[in-house]
Amino acid sequence: MGDLKAVTVLVVDDHQNMRQIWLTVLKGFGIRKIVQASDAATALEILRDQPIDIAVIDVIMPDILGTELVTLIRRADDSKNKLLPIIICTADTRRSAIYQLINAGADEILTKPVRPDAIWQRLVSVVNHRRQFLKTDTYFGPDRRRVDDPSYKGRDRRESAFL
Numbered sequence: 001m002g003d004l005k006a007v008t009v010l011v012v013d014d015h016q017n018m019r020q021i022w023l024t025v026l027k028g029f030g031i032r033k034i035v036q037a038s039d040a041a042t043a044l045e046i047l048r049d050q051p052i053d054i055a056v057i058d059v060i061m062p063d064i065l066g067t068e069l070v071t072l073i074r075r076a077d078d079s080k081n082k083l084l085p086i087i088i089c090t091a092d093t094r095r096s097a098i099y100q101l102i103n104a105g106a107d108e109i110l111t112k113p114v115r116p117d118a119i120w121q122r123l124v125s126v127v128n129h130r131r132q133f134l135k136t137d138t139y140f141g142p143d144r145r146r147v148d149d150p151s152y153k154g155r156d157r158r159e160s161a162f163l
Contacts, residue, residue: 007127008033008051012043012069013058013089022056025116029123040069047073047081054126055081056110059090059101066090067104074105074140082140083133085126089114105141107131 009031011022019036026034035050037043040063046052055073059066066088073081088106090097101109107130108122131142 004030004123005032007031007053008035010035010037010043010046010052010055012037012040012055012061012066014038014061015058018058021114025114025119028116029120040064040066040072043069044072047079047084052081052084054085054087054123056087056089057106059088059092067100067106070101070104070106085130087122087126103139105139107142 009026011019011026011034013019013022013036016038019038023034023036035046035052037046039061043055043057047055057066057069061069070086070088073079073084073086075082085107086105087108087110088101088104089110089112090101091112092098093111098109107126110118110122133141134143
């Protein structure tokens with residue numbers, strides 16, 4: 001991965017201890033510009049006022065859920081950050097919960113407890129292997145498909161939806 005010293009990461013988590021863990025790990029990776037928010041309202045204000053390269057968002061917060069924050073970032077008419085790389089963090093590993101996060105428009109999902117190697121993998125993914133974005137009537141975000149099926153011979157229905 002390229003030089004992370006120039007990357008600005010926004011960490012959104014209502015727990016100070018988790019924000020401190022993120023700060024320690026991200027600094028360990030060489031990231032020096034880390035902005036913190038304890039709630040979604042503060043995060044939206046930061047996104048409106050500062051250039052942010054990557055957002056790390058916790059799902060459970062007091063004002064709104066992280067999924068709702070991702071949806072606001074992706075779909076709000078006044079959002080300047082629709083293409084922002086978003087890593088969302090959750091303790092809920094049920095398939096339905098993961099699908100909800102994907103459908104909200106998260107680029108990557110981290111499950112708790114977080115591990116530095118998993119954080120690194122997600123950072124590499126959003127920086128070096130970013131998936132194409134697509135826009136449909138019901139979705140805006142990175143392509144939800146993780147692998148191409150080489151055996152599929154039909155027309156790609158999403159072709160016209162890619163940005």
